[in-house]
Amino acid sequence: LHGAAAAGIQGTSAMKKLRLITAIKTPYLANGKFDLDAYDAIVEQQVQNGVEGLIVGGTTGEGQLMSWDEHVMLIAHTVNQYGRHIKVIGNTGSNSTREALHATEQGFAVGMDAALQINPYYGKTSMVGLTEHFRAVLSEGPAIIYNVPGRTGQDIPDDIIMSIAAHENFLGVKECTGNSRIEDYHSKGVVCWSGNDDEAHAARHCHQAQGVISVTSNLIPGLFANLMRQKDDDLAARLEDLISWLFCEPNPIPLNTALAMCGLVKPVFRLPYVPLSQEQRKRGAVLLRQVQQHIPGCKEVRVMDDSEFLTPR
């Protein structure tokens, strides 16, 4: 055995205690390949500012725009460079069971601690098919199930979750449908991470969420770690506008734009993602400057010109 798969019950138990997990950004070079130096710099700041786990190649990290060999390579790179300091969760799910099994097997072979497993978006399937899919991928190793009907077009019903919740590799749910459902799952013994940054503080402190899988923590890891460690309504209120702006277009468009504006990544987008408009950037710059001292490595927040952004093919 190897990786977290080897860690057994202890490993699974540790995973269930994570509070702040970042859906980490994948930065690009001008030629469209991964910018591993920029990636490493961001991950180092995550480690140093209280982030406990990373989703590698999530929708935020644009796993959907990676070839599988790129994706597994990034998981392996992350494990190899930072695996002793932070939990590495590979987004090795897919709407194709075959692809999910292949990627998940490879992810565990290169040492990831757990997988994030999505229900089959776009192609969809029946409830029986959903169960078969989850049972297949859970057999590969520990997994968080990801429910995001806004992206998949198909909610994962509670009874499907409960039917797999006893599986030894089931860790819990990244739930995006709201805090009342999280509270309900908690009452049934299912660990939840909020998938909505705007609800995460309340989820954690008022609705029994274990924590959050966050987009915003790419930018302000320390502040988000604080939000997860202790109830802080003032801080939560102060971050509302920034979080709202980070979802003014489908994620990760605003995050990508923000990281470029902060000088933390090259302003390179893989299509179909494109930067926010200048007007949106102006609005964001104001919000980013308010928390600038909490954005690690950010020396300046620039609105930037449209001409500075690249979308290589």
Place this chain on the structure above:
Amino acid sequence: LHGAAAAGIQGTSAMKKLRLITAIKTPYLANGKFDLDAYDAIVEQQVQNGVEGLIVGGTTGEGQLMSWDEHVMLIAHTVNQYGRHIKVIGNTGSNSTREALHATEQGFAVGMDAALQINPYYGKTSMVGLTEHFRAVLSEGPAIIYNVPGRTGQDIPDDIIMSIAAHENFLGVKECTGNSRIEDYHSKGVVCWSGNDDEAHAARHCHQAQGVISVTSNLIPGLFANLMRQKDDDLAARLEDLISWLFCEPNPIPLNTALAMCGLVKPVFRLPYVPLSQEQRKRGAVLLRQVQQHIPGCKEVRVMDDSEFLTPR
């Protein structure tokens, strides 16, 4: 120039006149690979029973479960075997612009007549990103745009369609949101194919749809060709229950099950798809037997045992 791309305005014009396009089933061998013999038998019946075009590797054909080389191979095979008798439309879209461009380029290189292009499901994007994506893929050759918010989680707004409608490679829209929208698009000069079999007859004869991209026509191509050629309320009414049953679970689960029950494909499912339950199959058998003489090649409709179905990994 080559393929339909070479045909220019004449080719584009011919595509816009198609009435019955089948989203063709991909049959499998017990080992999970394509069963090209079964595929060819089905396609031959399509050609002989009035179907004018095929979507190869659509969601019905499970393009989402294919590797791209399998997908392009199937397009090439179809062009090579039947391209002189039927229009071949490859579902070479993707939520990754890079993958869509690659697959679409290869599809045209092997002679497909047009592409079906989906908006970026799951990953989604902004309206500007959507336009960039469509402009990129339209540059490769003629395309039908596919709008199916129930799968993608994101409707393609009318103004996006109108902003690309003048592109020389824009053929029209496969629209799944209903007939009033189809009628509206028609009034603006945009050709539409209904993506809903249950609404297709009305769409064609009462709401100005050009035709349908059909699932049901895999089974009863001749009847569906009749429905598209002339208004026939009786026939439409008689097919209602069958069509309804074919969508009692996410497509293509019922279709796959039906084709196996009719002996036209091996009972092999690629996960996450699984067969309908025996109860559902019993219900379907009654409906299928009512049209059995219109199902080409069907000698018998069997309910089958659960044990007969295979889901190879």
Place this chain on the structure above:
Amino acid sequence: LHGAAAAGIQGTSAMKKLRLITAIKTPYLANGKFDLDAYDAIVEQQVQNGVEGLIVGGTTGEGQLMSWDEHVMLIAHTVNQYGRHIKVIGNTGSNSTREALHATEQGFAVGMDAALQINPYYGKTSMVGLTEHFRAVLSEGPAIIYNVPGRTGQDIPDDIIMSIAAHENFLGVKECTGNSRIEDYHSKGVVCWSGNDDEAHAARHCHQAQGVISVTSNLIPGLFANLMRQKDDDLAARLEDLISWLFCEPNPIPLNTALAMCGLVKPVFRLPYVPLSQEQRKRGAVLLRQVQQHIPGCKEVRVMDDSEFLTPR
């Protein structure tokens, strides 16, 4: 059944009668992708000047520098565009049996008439392994076995060839070790094509070769067709220096350079291939001009500057 695989004994028999087969050049765009327009122009000239078959993605066509999906796409494109006028033989062999089987299966699925099957170069294997490899790939469809120890580091012994010669899909041997062996194979009923342009005329007319798989015929298809149709010692002698020059560096380096000098392809090389030196090009220009009227489409032979050549990554 489909492709030549379907043609059965008639198809196999027709393949064994081919005299002039060209190992066709793959031209590139400046971005390193296939230049299908240039390819089509060359293939059209092949068809019109007496070439009867093509090896697609041979070592000359740089199959070893293609991804398999590119390779199969090029086979499919060729079948689709020219399959009614010329036999299409895909070089779908590999030193990995698994890859050879996959590519060969796909090649036949897209309609190729036969495969060229190499023994496992570089990795090599035992004689028992060699037989297993050939039996495996022959099960996919008609094949010419390719023996070129100068590339593979391992000769295919006569007894291996004889042990598979009775297989219904065995077409013959592309033999590069010389004419006495060809003559010997012929005496045992094995069809041979010479793999050496400099020996091909003698092979055909004095040593019982069926024909040639030629590099030179990319440039002068008509003259090479003449050489194969009838004994013409004068013509053979006149071509000696040109043929010799075409192998002054490992093929296809001189051919690629020559086609660029003749204006038939863009001067683009995929590494590890690089153009001939200017001195070598000067020597070649003299020889090419001597046959310029037999090089279809060649309006001018230019020595070119080093700076005109591209090697994209």
Place this chain on the structure above:
Amino acid sequence: LHGAAAAGIQGTSAMKKLRLITAIKTPYLANGKFDLDAYDAIVEQQVQNGVEGLIVGGTTGEGQLMSWDEHVMLIAHTVNQYGRHIKVIGNTGSNSTREALHATEQGFAVGMDAALQINPYYGKTSMVGLTEHFRAVLSEGPAIIYNVPGRTGQDIPDDIIMSIAAHENFLGVKECTGNSRIEDYHSKGVVCWSGNDDEAHAARHCHQAQGVISVTSNLIPGLFANLMRQKDDDLAARLEDLISWLFCEPNPIPLNTALAMCGLVKPVFRLPYVPLSQEQRKRGAVLLRQVQQHIPGCKEVRVMDDSEFLTPR
């Protein structure tokens, strides 16, 4: 920077001091996938018995039968599990410069210490092309150049090696053409590892080889470590017959057979490799039993029946 690429001069210098590097075997499960448990068991014994480096996916490890994603995954797995105890050298070379660059870039991204770079076998190239190829791949990180004309059909001449020897990422040569050449290279400051187990002891102690990249050390790592540490003519003589037997068919056929006979790997072969004949196995069993106490983990040496061996497709 990351991996050994990051280590700079110190890292390069440490690599040049390695004496015993094993071209490690890749074991398979019955389904043909990697058997990582068996692999890990073998590698642990390598670490514990004095082996200082591993070639992952060499010709011995059957890199030529891997897809690149499998290959990089195995490198990543090895780095992640054993990278703190042993140097990991990925065989990321290829006869396609593009593939070599891609695989080498990924290998360094997942932490390998160095690459093994082959000259373009099968496709071959000119001397200028060879230099271009090596310069391209050397730019990715530290590399050992591999010269094995018996596999590649093309010797790498001394002047090519000397023309790249000053590159900061050039580590040295795995040389298979004999000890006099190794001695000559040493006199010019080029580090060499013998690629021939039968000559390795003499190479190291009489001809200035730095060490060996060994096949035999898969079986008897401790004895081979002794051979490299100190001159021991008796031991070298005692191993002669075993080493000779290990090359009675193209490597890794005898090694694979031996490891299966020793119970260290499942008896699974990827074609075109097949097991040794029973007669050859009987001969080998005698030789293996003579060193059995030096084969870590070997409880018994069995001749085995032919029927026990598997060659999954």
